[in-house]
Amino acid sequence: MQTRWDWEYAFEILPDMVQGMLITIAVTLIGIVIAVILGLFLALGRRSSLKWLSYPTAWFIEFVRSTPLLIQIYMLFYALPATDLPRWLTTWPAFVTMFVALGIHYGCYASEAYRAGIESVPRGQWEASTSLNLKIKTTWRSVILPQAIPRSLPPLGNYFVAMFKDAPIGSAIALSGVLFVARAFQSADFRTVEPFTIAGLLFLAVSVPAAAFVRRLERRVAYESS
Amino acid sequence: MSQVEPVMPTGSSPKGAASVEMKQVVKAFGEHVVLDKLDLDVDPGEVVVIIGPSGSGKTTILRVVMTLERIDEGHIRIGDRQLYHEEKEGQLIKASEKHIREVRSDISMVFQHFNLFPHMSAQRNVMLAPIKVRGHTEDQAAENAKRLLDRVGLGDKLDHRPSELSGGQKQRVAIARSLAMEPRVMLFDEVTSALDPELVGEVLNVLRELAASGDMTMMMVTHEMGFASEMADRVLMFDKGTILEQGPPEQIFKDPQQERTKNFLKAVLSH
Numbered sequence: 001m002q003t004r005w006d007w008e009y010a011f012e013i014l015p016d017m018v019q020g021m022l023i024t025i026a027v028t029l030i031g032i033v034i035a036v037i038l039g040l041f042l043a044l045g046r047r048s049s050l051k052w053l054s055y056p057t058a059w060f061i062e063f064v065r066s067t068p069l070l071i072q073i074y075m076l077f078y079a080l081p082a083t084d085l086p087r088w089l090t091t092w093p094a095f096v097t098m099f100v101a102l103g104i105h106y107g108c109y110a111s112e113a114y115r116a117g118i119e120s121v122p123r124g125q126w127e128a129s130t131s132l133n134l135k136i137k138t139t140w141r142s143v144i145l146p147q148a149i150p151r152s153l154p155p156l157g158n159y160f161v162a163m164f165k166d167a168p169i170g171s172a173i174a175l176s177g178v179l180f181v182a183r184a185f186q187s188a189d190f191r192t193v194e195p196f197t198i199a200g201l202l203f204l205a206v207s208v209p210a211a212a213f214v215r216r217l218e219r220r221v222a223y224e225s226s
Numbered sequence: 227m228s229q230v231e232p233v234m235p236t237g238s239s240p241k242g243a244a245s246v247e248m249k250q251v252v253k254a255f256g257e258h259v260v261l262d263k264l265d266l267d268v269d270p271g272e273v274v275v276i277i278g279p280s281g282s283g284k285t286t287i288l289r290v291v292m293t294l295e296r297i298d299e300g301h302i303r304i305g306d307r308q309l310y311h312e313e314k315e316g317q318l319i320k321a322s323e324k325h326i327r328e329v330r331s332d333i334s335m336v337f338q339h340f341n342l343f344p345h346m347s348a349q350r351n352v353m354l355a356p357i358k359v360r361g362h363t364e365d366q367a368a369e370n371a372k373r374l375l376d377r378v379g380l381g382d383k384l385d386h387r388p389s390e391l392s393g394g395q396k397q398r399v400a401i402a403r404s405l406a407m408e409p410r411v412m413l414f415d416e417v418t419s420a421l422d423p424e425l426v427g428e429v430l431n432v433l434r435e436l437a438a439s440g441d442m443t444m445m446m447v448t449h450e451m452g453f454a455s456e457m458a459d460r461v462l463m464f465d466k467g468t469i470l471e472q473g474p475p476e477q478i479f480k481d482p483q484q485e486r487t488k489n490f491l492k493a494v495l496s497h
Contacts, residue, residue: 127294128341128400132355132407133331142354146345 010194013185017195020181021202027098027177028164034103035163036156039110043118044140046111064108070169073101077173094175098167106163110156117152118144150221157214161207168199178202243270243443244305244332244410246291251300253283253290260286262467263300270305270410271440275454275475276447278464279490284447287464288413291445292335293326304332304411331359334409338416340396342388348375348399349384352406359407367406374402378432394425398432405436412436414446426450433457451494455479463487 045057064072081091092100121144129139168179182195246268253261260283268274276284289295291302293309301318302309311318312325321329343351352371356362362370375381378398388396397417404412414433418426430453437444437457448454454461455475462472463484471484482488 122341124337124339124341125343127292127335128337128343128403130294130330131292131333131335131337132403133327133334133359134355135327135358138358142358143343 005193005197006191009189009191010198013195014198016181016185017178017198017202020176020178021199021206023095023175024167024170024177024179025164025206027095027102027170027175028160028167030099031102031106031163031167032160034099035106035110035160038103038107039156040114042107042111043114046115047118061108061111064105065112069101069105069166070172072105073097073169073173076101094170094173097173098170098175098177102163102167105166106159109159110152113152113155113159114148116155117148117150120151121147150224154214154218154221157210157217161210161214164207164210165203241408242410243272243441245270245303246411246443246445247301247303248287248291249301249303251290251302252298253286253295254298259467261290261297264468266462266469268443268445270443273437273444273457273459274446274462275458275460276445276462276464277449277451277454277478277490277494278462278470282465283467284464285415288335288415288445288447291411292333292413293330294335304329307332331407332410333413334404334407334411335413335415336397336400336404336417338419340388340393340400340420342396342400342403344388347385347387348380348391348402351388351399352403355403356406370406371402374405375399377405377435378402379428392425393421394428397421397429401429401432401436409442411443411445414444414448416447416449418448418450449494451479451491463490465490 042057042061045053046061048054048057076092077094077097081087083090125143125147126139129143134143168177170177171180171183174180178199182199185195186192246266248264248266251261251264251266252259264287266287276287278284286295290297291304291309297310301311307329308318308321309326309329310321312321313319342348343354346354349368349371352374353362353364353367356367356370357364372381372384375384378401380395380398380402383391383395383399386395388399391399401417417433418429421429430450433444433446433453434457436442458475460472461475461478463470463478463482463486465486471478471482471487478487479491482491
């Protein structure tokens with residue numbers, strides 16, 4: 001086992017590593033879209049005055065937030081196809097399993113971000129809407145959410161950076177993301193330093209600008225709502 | 227339960243000031259009874275000012291008429307329609323949300339802290355409800371909003387966000403926003419209390435003009451005793467969940483009958 005850094009080897013594996021990273025990024029981006037939408041519906045469902053809707057929603061969020069992502073991935077990938085439901089419904093490629101799992105997992109976190117945003121809208125906004133006889137739907141769409149969502153964006157952004165860093169867990173179900181590729185090189189070539197260092201650097205290259213963007217967003221929202 | 231007269235068509239036009247009739251209205255927050263079998267009749271076009279110590283529940287009177295708080299007992303009638311009840315097979319039953327919404331379209335409220343929509347321009351604030359609730363077109367609503375903002379002296383501030391307006395200007399936008407719904411009853415909850423003293427006058431001027439127009443019934447909670455004595459048709463002294471005494475302003479302010487009213491006025495007028 002060698003530990004010295006070999007530039008030639010590093011450049012040789014770089015294209016495959018980048019390709020793996022593109023899959024990791026793709027899974028994250030689709031996961032974000034799912035989480036953004038699902039999170040909003042979960043937040044609204046949890047706030048509903050209908051108990052048959054709000055209770056199960058709250059339980060679901062609690063369950064997902066209290067169990068590890070890896071277990072949820074295994075449930076979707078191994079346990080779900082073992083049920084009696086038709087195969088075409090339950091058996092998904094690793095790529096699909098991964099963005100669904102990320103979307104659901106972080107959708108539950110996103111719902112908390114939305115909830116905080118919704119609760120930050122003063123009660124007077126609801127009362128003004130009643131006084132103008134707005135329908136509840138109009139109140140949500142035109143008054144509450146346009147104020148709540150901008151305030152939810154910074155925490156949402158932080159969750160999505162975290163989601164990106166969780167995406168390599170997909171290697172546990174053989175999704176050929178960046179970590180899976182790195183481990184393939186490790187077992188094929190018995191090299192560890194280059195694959196994992198490159199994987200780390202690739203994450204750094206995406207996460208740092210993303211985190212900076214979220215911080216800018218935070219400042220802007222703080223400025224606009226002041 | 228008290229007897230309620232059957233709903234009588236009065237032949238009044240769909241718009242124009244409406245009466246407000248509160249009968250044996252009870253509202254409690256837990257143990258604390260805020261409205262204690264309150265009876266209050268307000269005539270169409272009347273300007274009623276409610277005064278009283280803070281915590282006496284005077285704001286709650288407005289809030290139950292606006293349906294921001296629901297009543298525990300009693301009846302409230304707006305014009306010839308019950309607010310919290312509807313008639314079914316000759317019986318008054320608890321009203322559906324749909325019925326409440328329908329009657330509520332006659333009422334609008336202006337708040338102490340304005341409650342303007344901060345993400346919209348002044349004009350958009352005024353346009354929203356007419357478009358969404360009354361189905362006005364964009365152009366119609368824009369035109370009407372411009373006219374109303376002109377009326378409250380803000381014709382040059384159409385595109386300003388609330389954050390760019392002074393307190394007095396915000397409150398005038400809020401009044402225009404309520405007027406856009408052509409309410410038959412308007413409720414004013416300490417609308418000058420959050421304003422810097424030099425901005426109170428511009429809001430009172432608008433209220434004066436509204437009161438003089440007689441287009442709507444006005445119920446206001448205020449600490450502006452000078453304004454109350456000038457504008458009110460009737461002043462109610464409210465304390466401990468009930469109306470302690472009421473009458474024309476000259477009587478209440480010059481010759482109060484109740485000891486508590488005297489003490490209250492002394493306290494308010496001396497600072």
